[in-house]
Amino acid sequence: ERTGDPEVVYGAGKTPVQIVELLRTLHATHGGRAALATRLSPEAQELVAAELPEAVVDPVGRTAVLGTVPEPSGTVAVVSAGTSDAPVAAEAATTARVFGAGVELITDVGVAGLHRVLGVRERLAAADCLIVVAGMEGALPSVVGGLTGVPLVAVPTSVGYGASFGGVAALLGMLNSCAPGVTVVNIDNGFGAGVFAARVARRAAPAEVKEQ
Amino acid sequence: ERTGDPEVVYGAGKTPVQIVELLRTLHATHGGRAALATRLSPEAQELVAAELPEAVVDPVGRTAVLGTVPEPSGTVAVVSAGTSDAPVAAEAATTARVFGAGVELITDVGVAGLHRVLGVRERLAAADCLIVVAGMEGALPSVVGGLTGVPLVAVPTSVGYGASFGGVAALLGMLNSCAPGVTVVNIDNGFGAGVFAARVARRAAPAEVKEQ
Amino acid sequence: ERTGDPEVVYGAGKTPVQIVELLRTLHATHGGRAALATRLSPEAQELVAAELPEAVVDPVGRTAVLGTVPEPSGTVAVVSAGTSDAPVAAEAATTARVFGAGVELITDVGVAGLHRVLGVRERLAAADCLIVVAGMEGALPSVVGGLTGVPLVAVPTSVGYGASFGGVAALLGMLNSCAPGVTVVNIDNGFGAGVFAARVARRAAPAEVKEQ
Amino acid sequence: ERTGDPEVVYGAGKTPVQIVELLRTLHATHGGRAALATRLSPEAQELVAAELPEAVVDPVGRTAVLGTVPEPSGTVAVVSAGTSDAPVAAEAATTARVFGAGVELITDVGVAGLHRVLGVRERLAAADCLIVVAGMEGALPSVVGGLTGVPLVAVPTSVGYGASFGGVAALLGMLNSCAPGVTVVNIDNGFGAGVFAARVARRAAPAEVKEQ
Amino acid sequence: ERTGDPEVVYGAGKTPVQIVELLRTLHATHGGRAALATRLSPEAQELVAAELPEAVVDPVGRTAVLGTVPEPSGTVAVVSAGTSDAPVAAEAATTARVFGAGVELITDVGVAGLHRVLGVRERLAAADCLIVVAGMEGALPSVVGGLTGVPLVAVPTSVGYGASFGGVAALLGMLNSCAPGVTVVNIDNGFGAGVFAARVARRAAPAEVKEQ
Amino acid sequence: ERTGDPEVVYGAGKTPVQIVELLRTLHATHGGRAALATRLSPEAQELVAAELPEAVVDPVGRTAVLGTVPEPSGTVAVVSAGTSDAPVAAEAATTARVFGAGVELITDVGVAGLHRVLGVRERLAAADCLIVVAGMEGALPSVVGGLTGVPLVAVPTSVGYGASFGGVAALLGMLNSCAPGVTVVNIDNGFGAGVFAARVARRAAPAEVKEQ
Amino acid sequence: ERTGDPEVVYGAGKTPVQIVELLRTLHATHGGRAALATRLSPEAQELVAAELPEAVVDPVGRTAVLGTVPEPSGTVAVVSAGTSDAPVAAEAATTARVFGAGVELITDVGVAGLHRVLGVRERLAAADCLIVVAGMEGALPSVVGGLTGVPLVAVPTSVGYGASFGGVAALLGMLNSCAPGVTVVNIDNGFGAGVFAARVARRAAPAEVKEQ
Amino acid sequence: ERTGDPEVVYGAGKTPVQIVELLRTLHATHGGRAALATRLSPEAQELVAAELPEAVVDPVGRTAVLGTVPEPSGTVAVVSAGTSDAPVAAEAATTARVFGAGVELITDVGVAGLHRVLGVRERLAAADCLIVVAGMEGALPSVVGGLTGVPLVAVPTSVGYGASFGGVAALLGMLNSCAPGVTVVNIDNGFGAGVFAARVARRAAPAEVKEQ
């Protein structure tokens, strides 16, 4: 295996039975290493829970994890404003964990409430990589990116209506962020952000090394 | 005249000679009331300055004002991040003044520098209407709108490149602002924002009335 | 609380049970001040009516209001052409009321029937802020804005088909209005227009002051 | 010749010399019947005027007509708001004349000035076909179409900036017109509207026949 | 009534009961003159048929007509390629009839089968106005428009998939037609085309007059 | 070399000197096999003609060919409507020749003149691959594709204005062609069409083989 | 019949009964030559299987074939990455077979796994025409096209989410391929690619002829 | 200063004199720490070179650096296909260096030449962060991302024509990459990618730490 990364099943467009079979096979084939399934319908979540009782199913992030998650190395902070963006934030968090990073979830942090953003400043600075999830105008990464030099991956979500165009407004906002060093993934792609951030966090030097 | 509003010449696509003629005529016809010309090319600015020495020409906002500006009534605060958005901010400010409001310019206030935003909080709260000008991701209105309940008009600018699409990213960001009560005008339309904000400010009750 | 504004529950994507709980809690926490819920599904409307009998549920605007609405201060006129735009107009009207303005509804006023527009001219001029709701080509704000100098917020609706692109045609029409001083909110965003217009109306000087 | 229509040279992308040659040849070949050239650059207009002194060159509409225009049959009214739309209105008018219709130009009629629209009501009703030219939000056809049952062709122009997107806002406005029976041509396509309207006007029954 | 046009009920978004009531009222109010309802769901068609047995319901065009259709004056030819575009063609045809024109339906005429187009050439030339309905690439109006000088209204349909973008490809094709004098209505707007074409046909001079 | 294809210099964004150097080197390195340069500015064409007198420069297609073109094998027919599309047609033709096919140019064939299309039917059928070049509504490939079963590559051009959107209308028209078996290349990409068609033509069996 | 091509029923928007009737009639009329139906719903597949037992129904490609498929002539290779693109690949493969080519399916070949692409290099080179099917970023045709000079038709699929815009990202990727000689069909249009590729393959010279 | 990052002057829209002044001031104010200027016009580059002889001006990347660049920590590899993308790659490389990373440039690596990609596999794996720059279809990040687990930032460029839409095709391709863990910045934003990658590389653990 190229990168030693866990195996992943993309659940969209697959039947519950297919997903259970894929998880079981991947888990068996790869010596118990964690296998991750994303984008699970409620039906798929139910069947996974019933058939693979040792799997950890997250109804918010619509994920299932089967097998041993690696020891966390480095820290990814997943920042989001609220309940509508929670599924994408949870997908990112679970993915980052399964890909080997420690994860801290920072929720209820929005652009229109600056004191909450300022209140988490220390926690942001302590992370090795930030994932900032936002819908609507997608401005949160600019605000967070202005507060810290930690690498920041922005995830636009499809939350919104009208001229949000299914997440396009947030995507464009993030691509045009005036905070330098913001990178972006596809709309609702918590998975991609989680993989990337875990890779960054895993290779981050331990604090004592960095401080030298 | 319906609203008693000043006369306006939209300079784009007009020759310097045409603009001078229009300003002169409007000024004469309307008894010395201020006439405003916008979107003046450098050549038009020069000819206006030469032919109508009593006109006030603003090379930043590309405007000229001929005649007596009304006594200011109420206050419009025009907020922007920096030099690239200055022309639009200046067009908005001059327009609001000519349409009868007092104007306060608040510059160098950007999303990625929250302390500067927080530092002007009092001045924002003291205004009767806010005009917030921003390009790129257009996030400034959301941040400002989260700090105050003053009516806020957002002006997207065409500043940016690539996926800013000539101001579309900023426009969409503003239309999807998570701060309630943000309204938006066309890209680079400092004029429209100035007219609107002046109308709001002019009809705002004097402070003593509001406080009752 | 920053602005003294009422609390609001955005009902889209929330279960009826969640909405009832949120309304109840907000109402209790904020000492009986009105709480507003928007975008309620028929099921949510029903449960709110059953569980919170003192709430006022509006099936047209899909809103519920629980608690005492403030004394109205200033007047917002909500103008629309017909039954298709009625839900957005009603959402705007209820929001403006809950945010403290008096509201006048002017319906059945369309671009293709000028005599009806001209017939309400006095009522338009008497308002402190106008909300003009229109779908399809979104031309009504231009016509109304040409008749009066009252601040005007335009709300595009998703009413239409084909090249209306879910309200984009109306949105663009309004952003490009040839009537100066028209501002715009997101497609179907009656709520945002209502908040903004109430803020303008509330700070409008009483008639006797303005006339001086 | 299929329709007996005049010959047309589309001047965009052609050199002045090519245009003069084409006009001369078409005129000679078709027995003196009028030949029309559109989209002429200032240089092309100059050369046509110099080389073909009997040609009628219109610098506003950027057209040249060489040869005898047919006797007018029926009336086309070309309606527009102002100077910015004048080139397209003039192209439409000249084309309609060369294609055999009588033409009446009605200018300075805009959406934000209803009294001027109402003032030309009789002249609109007397035409056999209307061409309504408008940029920005493109609302004029809806207003005019609400006043009369005469067939109406709308021409969006590229006049505007920002979210007018080079005429797209006007085009969409016209396609979504709430006035029934509005048809539309391409942005700035005064030529196409002129051809169409002339065909409608030419086949319109004389007034005495229609009144029976 | 301004134009003497029939009354129309736009059925989309109305309940079957509302539609029946509206048809009944309009018919009663306007002295038996035909009332037209469009965009009827199967349920609405059924209820209209049951409640208003004298109404003519067309399941293809999804229309209902109640009352006496005017004597036809002039001829509209409605041209389309096949079964997928039939609903829009039928809506156009019924509308044109109710608005007072005689109608001829020419079906199974497509761009990729030129012999069928050439075979109907005479019938095209005999009409007073053509309505050409096409989806996918929307090329049929160009081909038909190249064969005749009869005024031609093109109707793009939402038939297609992928890069047809719900009729946008056809719409753009028609707006850019190389056949001069093609005008266009909104996607699937058979109604608008029918109104327009009937107005053109009704005012067309009888054949004997035209031939003089 | 993988395919034995000639070497190509894409001239856009290169200086005349760079282009001459590249052509000279490629020609020397590949033993005299033809090298092709495309998208040459007038300045580049001039310098190539001066410095490499044995090169064949085509000012219409903006190409230069240096070295021996291969013996033609199979026939590509390049079909287009007129002078505006000529540069793209010429680029396609030269490319196909340099890539080893015989080429036949069929010009002045447009959708709005069916008799000219029908008149070249035999020549179309005799080719091994067709390249059909068209701007504006891009309908020519559908008409040609309906007349023959020869493989057909469509090339949209950026010819047009307004809602042609720089060739997008033609591109969409071609992608949605109702003639089965039409494939498409990028806007103005005569080069790509030429490479593809030459590959098809070169591997086409000689007529005697096909007829068995 | 023009090309001797089989008859095709496009199943989208047709009832199962209509599809069975059409297949039966076409088969009877054309002397047993194969008739192909595409885009069959599960219900249509079931009815075809029940009513026309001699038909070959493919649930993956959603096709049915009734009658004798021609002797294969030449080879089309259909390349795709995985299960999500399988329906489009199968539609292309079945179509190419019914239109007279031999077909080889090469699956599980993706951009992010270069060794699998390199492993099928010989099989790609042996084909007369390639169909490369890909969703998401649509990069597979560029990679395959860089490995071989065989004519290549790319088919974008609607597989993906967010900024894939229903296949638009893949479509644009393919239109801009840096591998020369890639042509493209509409999103999900396996049928069109199959028709085209079969035409190319059928006229390809047998290997012995080409090698001369 | 928050992050210790160097000061940056964005040269677009600034005069050469302004740029020289800004560089001089920043350099003086920040104790000789490097100041970076990007997007310099040829005129600005010339004036910087003349006025600030100690500055390092890069005409390819259009940058100037004044002052001491920090000791490199960690390695960023900047990968691109060729000369057209060189300016963006150079801007990324210079930025990453000025922000404290070591940089390796890997050029002439394109999707259509897999052997060159495979040939640099070791160098890719040795980096701490990859920047992959590509225009047209933007497929290079997918191919590179499939070969390595190093964090990868993709930069779309505006290189291309027609349906590349100024870099949009490449942007969409990268956002939809099938290689997991690809993040994206704005079109042509080498600066943003450089800042981000340097931050990742700087905090990467030295090889000996990672290997434990």
Ligand SMILES: Nc1ncnc2c1ncn2[C@@H]1O[C@H](COP(=O)(O)O)[C@@H](O)[C@H]1O
């Ligand atoms: N939520 C997600 N969004 C995007 N890609 C995903 C997601 N989940 C999994 N993937 C990708 O899908 C691949 C597996 O796809 P599949 O073989 O179809 O299950 C994984 O290797 C991931 O790269």
Ligand SMILES: Nc1ncnc2c1ncn2[C@@H]1O[C@H](COP(=O)(O)O)[C@@H](O)[C@H]1O
């Ligand atoms: N910068 C501007 N942007 C948009 N509209 C403007 C601007 N300046 C002036 N206008 C409008 O243009 C009208 C005058 O147009 P005109 O008669 O063409 O000079 C004024 O009444 C304003 O409504």
Ligand SMILES: Nc1ncnc2c1ncn2[C@@H]1O[C@H](COP(=O)(O)O)[C@@H](O)[C@H]1O
């Ligand atoms: N302004 C115009 N806009 C669109 N089409 C035009 C225009 N002027 C002329 N044409 C068309 O261009 C054709 C002549 O094109 P050409 O042969 O290139 O000069 C005429 O037959 C008209 O159909």
Ligand SMILES: Nc1ncnc2c1ncn2[C@@H]1O[C@H](COP(=O)(O)O)[C@@H](O)[C@H]1O
């Ligand atoms: N999957 C498909 N995608 C696009 N066009 C198709 C498809 N299947 C069949 N067609 C076309 O549809 C025509 C038949 O349409 P119809 O007469 O509506 O069944 C055929 O001649 C084909 O050109």
Ligand SMILES: [Mg+2]
């Ligand atoms: Mg958000």
Ligand SMILES: [Mg+2]
């Ligand atoms: Mg900004």
Ligand SMILES: [Mg+2]
């Ligand atoms: Mg409306």
Ligand SMILES: [Mg+2]
């Ligand atoms: Mg206008």
Ligand SMILES: [Mg+2]
């Ligand atoms: Mg069609």
Ligand SMILES: [Mg+2]
């Ligand atoms: Mg063309």
Ligand SMILES: [Mg+2]
């Ligand atoms: Mg794919």
Ligand SMILES: [Mg+2]
């Ligand atoms: Mg590239």
